[in-house]
Amino acid sequence: MSLNVLTAGSGPPLLLLHGFTGSARSWARCLPAWAERHRVIAPDLLGHAGSDAPADPAPYALERQASGLHDLLAVLEAVPATVIGYSMGARLALTLAVAYPADLTGLVLESPSAGIADPADRAARRAADERLADEIERDGVSAFVERWEAQPLFASHADLPAEVREAQRRERLRHGTTGLAGSLRGAGQGAMTPLYDRLDTIAVPTLVIAGARDGAGLQRARAVAAGIPGARLGVVDGSGHTPHLEQPDRFMGLVDEALHDTAAA
Secondary structure (H helix, E strand, O other), X not given: OOOOEEEEOOOOEEEEEOOOOXXXXXXXXXXXXXXXXXXXXXXXXXXXXXXXXXXXXXXXXXXXXXXXXXXXXXXXXXXXXXXXXEOHHHHHHHHHHHHOHHHEEEEEEEOOOOOOOXXXXXXXXXXXXXXXXXXXXXXXXXXXXXXXXXXXXXXXXXXXXXXXXXXXXXXXXXXXXXHHHHHHHHHOOOOOOOOXXXXXXXXXXXXXXXEOOOOHHHHHHHHHHHHOOXXXXXXXOOOOOOHHHHOHHHHHHHHHHHHHHHHHO
């Protein structure tokens, strides 16, 4: 599989993993500051923007994508790296951390989940993701984005500046139906192997970030932080599911502290 990868800056490697419907551009507001001190590596994940979008959902499995990122870091001679992941990207970062621990020096997880532990709940979520993937293929990306942005999960985005909301919508509309549907089927929470029993194997400095207004997402983040030895939890007041967009200064401050701690370690 081919990945489109944005690189910038020099210094210790910093791998950025965006969320579902995002891309390397999702980090545009943060990347210039990070690139002053780090070699930033920001791929469009499989099925998104400029990367390949296979119809088969199997390559989207988080274990397969983590293997691809392991190879990418090796090819770029960027091992070990600190990894920052948001939402789906945070779940992928966790998968990378437990599968390839030697690849990481630090971990920042924004709005993460370690999967759905209950088998019945996981099956229900997998079925819901399958229905949503069918809707994307039937109705197209534009109609899907309208529904996606109307979720209660993103209600706090009403407080974002209009230009930020418009830029995010443009980014979401860049994707194709095949890639988004494949990502839901192969990398959705319902398809993810739960990692709660492996979190205690993560030995690198870890920061978990969540928005105070995220509700269930904050509970998931607390569970992840509780399972990783020594992990810190940063709760961002006034933010929902996307602290890097909603409260960028606070988000950047937390990440800068984590990067400093990782460098010291």
